[in-house]
Amino acid sequence: MPPRTRRRITTHRCRQCGTYTTSSGNCRVCSRRALNRPLHPNTSSPSTPNAQPFQVPVPSPLRSVSHCECCMRSPTVAFPFDCHHHISANLVSRHYGAVNRHSLAKPTLRLCGLCYRYLSPGPLPHSGHAKWAIAWPSVLCTYLFSTPPTADALLFVQCLPRRLRQLWQPMFNSLSIAIQRYWDTPPALVDITSQRSEYLADVESNEIHRIITCNDALPCDTIRCLYGCFAHPSDCGSIGFQHVIGLVDPNFHFADSNPDKSLRGRRPDWLESRMFLNTWVVAPSTFIPHERDVGLQLATCAEHDGGGCKEYCHVPQNPTGHLCSPWDDQLSHAVFVSRKLLPARKAFNSHAWSLTSMQGGYQGLSSFFLSTERRFDIHDPDITYPQECLAVAYRPDIRALLFQILADDVIHLLNEAAVAGDSAAIALQRTVFANLNDPSIWRRFINDDPQNRQARIPVFPFPRVADSAAFIIHLILSMGRYDCEPQIFAVPTLLAAMQVAGLAPIDREANTADVYNLVKQYILMQARWMPGGVRSFDRNIIKATSILSSLLLRGELAHEGTPLVLTRSLQALHTESSEHLLQDIRRNLATVLHDSVPGAPSVEAIVNSTLSQPLQWRPMLSQAPYQSPASLYEQQEALDQLCTTIDCFASGLYSFTRGHVCAGSAGSGKTHLLLTGTMYCRARGLETVMTALSSERASELGGFHLHRLVPLPIFSRNRQCDVRVSAERCIVNLSYKPDLLLTLRRIDVWCIDEIGLISAETFSILDLVLQHVKDNTLPFGGCLVLGTGDMLQLNPSTGRPLWVSPHVLTTFTVIPLKHMVRAAGDGNLMRCLDILRQPFITDENLLQITDLIEENCRFVPTFADVPFNTGTIRLFSRKIAEREEAARLARMIELDESITSVHHIAVDEVTTNLGGAAIWRIATESESTAITAHVQEPYDLRLYDGCIIRFTRNHKSRSFSNGQLGVIRRAEAPVTVYVAPCGARSVPDISYVRTHWTLLTVSPMVSPVLPLRRHGYGRRQQLPLKVYVSSTIHRALGSTMSQIACRFSQTDPRFRLWDRRLLYVALSRVRSLGHIVFVGPRQDTFHCITEVARRRGQFDDYIHHLLSVVEGAPNLGSPQIDLTLLPIMPLDCELPHTPTGFVYALISMRTREVYVGQTSDVDKRLRQHNSSRGSVFTRALHRQPFALLALMHGFNPELRGDHLVAARERIEASWKSRLRSLQRLAQAADVLDTGSLLAHENDLVFVVCSRV
Structure with a gap:
């Protein structure tokens, strides 16, 4: 066994004094000294914090010497440089300065601090700024003592300030001859x-x-x-x-x-x-x-x-x-x-x-x-x-200047004495301006005003190719060869004019090759410089080829346009189509109103009612089961206000009538009031349309989808929406649908359900479009707008809430509804919803909510314990959880041998570009996964006979709508479905389904083109169906369900709630708390409920204030609104001054997106971001301007240079990481919450600079 060796402890030397230290750089004593010592060009120390690549021990400086032996500056503080440790190969990259191989023969060189770092062993820094920081004296020395022949010595001396010249003044005799010649030239810098x-x-x-x-x-x-x-x-x-x-x-x-x-x-x-x-x-x-x-x-x-x-x-x-x-x-x-x-x-x-x-x-x-x-x-x-x-x-300014310059040249050339010695000017005078002595030509081309003598130069604009006559004349004038215009237009036809101009053959008949050559010249000389895209370019070239072929080959000039007879026939056809569409709107609405409004007239009477022959009918409300007398009185008062407003509008006594919005809690009877008011509009003979942002909801109420009536734009992924540009595009789209345009011109009243789901930007677009359609500058073109909404329910997915729009204050009267009707039979549910509507929720209120839920609701461990066929709808906050639940039930059905399922595989296609050059190919597996994230239809759709499904698309003939239920009759292709009535959320007995539901054959549909992040564009061809076992909370808005099962979790991001409105909507979908089943651990559920109930949105203060004003004075025409409660208002505070820098968060004033960064100067950095000189994220114009949201400061004052920057970057990265862990778009409140916690953990000071 080999002996164990001790680990060597790495030590460093201070780059200033040479003492040992445990970290690289300077010791603490030298670091403190460096703070109080200015950086002078003559005494620059190699201990500069940014000089990280040069970790070499530096000896103590010598006394001041005459000059540095590398850059030749004098006087300077020199450092001894040991040449024995220097590698001669380093001179390959150090070819500036006076040091060469002969100089390295000395044992020691006396160098200044910068040259010491420049000649130290090791590679030079990679950054150009770092190289210049240590090598600039050596570079200047090279150009002073050995000026290259390619250099401009005079310009170099002019750019050298006098103070820098003094550094090399003692070495004047050694300077290059070129530099000595201009040394006394006054410096420009x-x-x-x-x-x-x-x-x-x-x-x-x-x-x-x-x-x-x-x-x-x-x-x-x-x-x-x-x-x-x-x-x-x-x-x-x-x-x-x-x-x-x-x-x-x-x-x-x-x-x-x-x-x-x-x-x-x-x-x-x-x-x-x-x-x-x-x-x-x-x-x-x-x-x-x-x-x-x-x-x-x-x-x-x-x-x-x-x-x-x-x-x-x-x-x-x-x-x-x-x-x-x-x-x-x-x-x-x-x-x-x-x-x-x-x-x-x-x-x-x-x-x-x-x-x-x-x-x-x-x-x-x-x-x-x-x-x-x-x-x-x-x-x-x-x-x-x-x-x-x-x-x-x-550019008229450039054109005027060029004309004036040319006029001056013309006047100069006409003066023979001025150009006597200029042969080139004489030749130009004899050729170009020889005919200017003719008085007629002079008057035509020269404005002989002594005060403003100018030359008139013809500049031909680009005409529309569709205007065939103007286009041919433009080609003759801009591409033809002629001496004057009468020469080419003194012929009877345009074909003869083209022949005289040399654009068409004279001795023979023109052929196709002549046409193509002329089109090619037009493309190379003019068409490629015209602004526009690929489609407009192709369209112009096709039109130009058609016009030239008609003129050169057949001798006739083709004109674009529709014959007058066809125009009149099309007008009659579209007028008839518009009448049929308006008749469908009346009948669909009358059918729903007759079944929904008690005591309503017959369907035919509602359809045939007109302004000249209105119905003598006045609505009256009846008390619903469990409805309190206070609620009935409140609704009757609101209905009377609606009827009064409708009477004022129908009388024509006022140029504009303010609309009404019934705003109240969930289940307070808003939709019933809207239907009753709509019925009264039809009784008065007003052309009325019912619409909603949800297609199924609009069909349920007898109306049309909002996007079907008005082709409103869909926001892109960057959430950019220019209101006026989008309105212009919408008007252009309407011009291609003349029958719809004629119908919109005849609509008097717009009834919009759940108006709060429409963003303020979309509502402004609708206002501009109706003003254009009606040719009326009044709001909404003078139409009366009625709507329902809840200020405290879900906000639009993109854009600002409608309640912060000026439309609410200027064009609407908000009618508040406080009493509930749907949950009137359960006081506990009403108490929970009332608490969630309060602006501030106390701990006692949270404890009361959790106690009521624990006592009245049912809890199960997993979704497997929820029966599958009992009509219980599973609600989720995110789509990923909904997909996982559908996949789990699909696997369960697949394992059931008693059920025969059929697989329907989608066809996915992708392309790299759009337009005429688009080439679609079959998508790969990863590309199909990317498409699945953007569409509702699954890639592998598993159906079986009797399966309950939900439609995912809107049909053009309104046979089904997005979100509508159905039951599969035949799972194999062609698939047949029993379509449920709009608004149905439960499936009755199969015998009732077969006799009362509509049988429909469903075919695959192609989804809209989807922009993919890494794969260009994609689309999917699949049946517009998905198995209905669950729903998102957003899609359940406005529905009443018999029983729901939901899971709320604070630890699992798939079931996490990020807004109090989600909890409010989920609880308000049922009539009693006993109809709610909670899935998952009980404590985790309560933790999520209490956490999301405390969360506040950035517009909550203003919306609660607006609601309180409206409820306090519902009849007030101009309520006093405190606009300072709107978010992102800068606080009256002073930015702290600290040398350690900041970690900051910016928020876009347009898109509300957040950017996190670090800097040493917040004021300067904010100006850089708002002037498109910041990061790539803030450089986008649609996000500017940015406001300062929050910042952190208070870093360790002992940190310097790169160590301080690294500390700020670490906090920045941690802040960004926590925001990304939310798995959704971070809002301002999320940024402040995570930033406050991060600052507390790292002992930093957290400053909130904007109110959210």
Whole structure:
């Protein structure tokens, strides 16, 4: 057995004093000294915190010596460098500086701190910033003492501030000849290292007299950014000076130098200084930051920190006095880029204007102009003439400037004395401008106004290809060869004009090849530069080919359009279709109203009622079983308000009538009141439509699905919804359905059930669409809107709740209903629901809820103990639990030999792109799994005769709706199903099913195209069915069930509740607590109930406040609403100042998504995120702007550099990990809860910066 060896303990040396320490870096004494010692370019110590790759023992510094033997700076504090430990091979990567193989022959070299780190053994840092931080003196030394022939010596000396020149002044005789020639040239850059450090030290001293003195000495912006804006030394950005060296020498690529990228778009006069208010000099500057180890930097404004190529415009201002920069310096030259320029458009989150790509222009494009002093000296070799034409066509400011420049050139060329010695100008004058002496041509092309002499240059816009005549004329003018326009249009036909212009053969008849050649030229010269996608491009090319073929081959110009006779026939056809659709709406609604409203007239009387011949009928309510007299009185009062509003609307005395929303608890009779009010609308002869967000619910109430009536948009996965853009798309979709459009124009009253499920954004889209359809700017086009909803039930899945929309305050009157009807027979259930509706729930209330549930509800260990065929519906909060329960019952049926099941396998297809180029292929197993996560139909559907199913799609002919029940009659293909009436949630005896339910044959249907995360796009072809054994709580909203079985768990994420509304909806689906079966451990169930009952949503305060105002004064026309209760209102608190940095959480003001990060300066980081210079997540325009939600601070003050950053990154990663463990989209309350707990565990200070 080999002897045991002792583990060697790893020790480190302090990089400053050389003493042993247990951790890498500096010892505690040297670390504290470094905090109070400024980082000076001559005394830079190798103990800088960012120098992690150079873990070498450093001896104590010597006294000040004449110069460093590597960078040749003097005087400097030198460190002894032992050349025996240096490997000569390191010189391959250290080819800057004065050290060479002959220098290494010495036993010891005297080096400054930066050069010591630069020449130390080991690889150089991978980052370009880290390389430049230690090598910048050596790089400058190389260009000073041995200037390469490819370098611009004059530009290099101009970019070297006077303070840096003094470091090499004693070695003047050793400088290169080129540098000595320009050494006395006045520098264009100013070094502000000392000035900036002193200013920041005075500000951070917290001594009022020092702060006043430093601001009096530096009251304005003194830094001129190379993009034209001004900046203050206390709040400036920076760009590595290595990029400036790249301008001096194109062959310089050290430290990731790339001036074409980092300095792109700089002003031609970026080296010139300016005078501000005739007092202060504003000049381009350099500095060495003392707070971070990055070496010599070129100062910029904060907006251009890191480089140019900015997409937005900003106005530079003084951070103290907020004085703008001089007017002449806020403008920048326009730059052509190697892609087409789009027209200017307003940005998403501000009133600023943006382009596809733009350099400078800090006053904003709304007042942007170009003067003749600006030089277009930035050229792109890939730019083409059509791109320039496109830019000129869309930019009037650039076009005006170019016209003026050309006019000046024309006037100059006409002066023979001015061009006497210029042979090129004389040749140009004799050729191009020879005919300008003709007075008619002069008047046509030159505006001879002495005040504004301009040249008129024709710029041809791109016409619509569908306009055949304009398109042919455009081709002749833009692609033909001619001397003047009368030459080509002095012929009788357009075909002859094309022949004169050289676009069609004259000596022979044109053939198909001529057509294709002309189309090819059109594509290469014009069509490819037109804005649009693949579909519009294909459509334009097909139309152009058709027009040219008709003209060149047949001699006739084809015109697009519908003949007048066909137009009139189509109008008559769509009018008839609209009348049939409106008749179906009347009859379906009348059938349901006749069966639901007591004392309602006959179906035919309801259908035939009109405004000129209304029914003499007034609704009266009757008391339901177990309904209290107070509830009956409350409903009668609400019904009287509805009838009064309907009478006002039908009378036509008011231009607009406010709608009514019956808001109350679950089972309070809201739907019954809505049906009664709808019946009264039809009795008055108003064209009324009933709708709901759920298709089955709408069919149950005799109406139509909301998306069937109005093709509203469906939100994408990033939850982005631009209201006006979506409304325009919806209007375009309606234009393809003229019968539906005609029907919507005749609708007077909209009755919407569960209006709270519609988001505020979708409701605004509906408002804009109806205003367009009705051609009326009143809300909803002047229609009367009636609805039902519960402010405390489920919110919409995407978007903001409707109750926070201005529509609730301006266009609706909310009628509160406090008394329950459904649960009137069970006081215990009513007590539980009343407690859950309270804004704040006490511990006594929670104990009362758990006691009532334990006494009245039934508990079982597993779902296997719940009978399968007793009509008990299993409710789940998540789809994954519903799928698992369906799979468990499917396996149980598969093992039952008495049941013969049939497998129906889906056909999954995927593609990488959409449109005309889409190629579909069979999906793989992983791709099918991804599709299953987005659809309701299972991949393997197992059916058997007598199986209870639920439809998953809406049928076009309304034969079945999504969520409707059915019973399988034949499981084999073709599958036949008995379809239940809408709203049925239980299956009666099979004999009743066969005689009263509708028999229907069901065929497979193709799902909509689904965007997949990693596999492009997918779709599934499957029967629109799934076995009905369970349901989600969201789908059960609005239903009354005989008995439910549900499982709530705090430990299992599949059964976890994240909102109090889920618990409220689940308990309110039954008539008694005895009809609820809880599955799982009892303590886990109670723990989940108490935990979710305490949870509050971000809109709860405002909604409870709105509900209390409405209930307190239901007849008040303009209730006083406290809008400060809306979420994400910034608190009146000051951000803490700490040198250890922060871990912060931002929340999007548009999508309510949360971003977690870490930084040393919260204010600067927030501005970066809101200016698209942050992370990829916050750079998306549809999420901006961001507000500060919360932050943590109070890290260990002994940590420095990378150790401090690592500590913040660890807290950031832990915070993100806890949010991901929620397995859903984190809300603001989740972020605050997890952040508070994390801060408590790590002894940090947690600050809430926004109210949620």
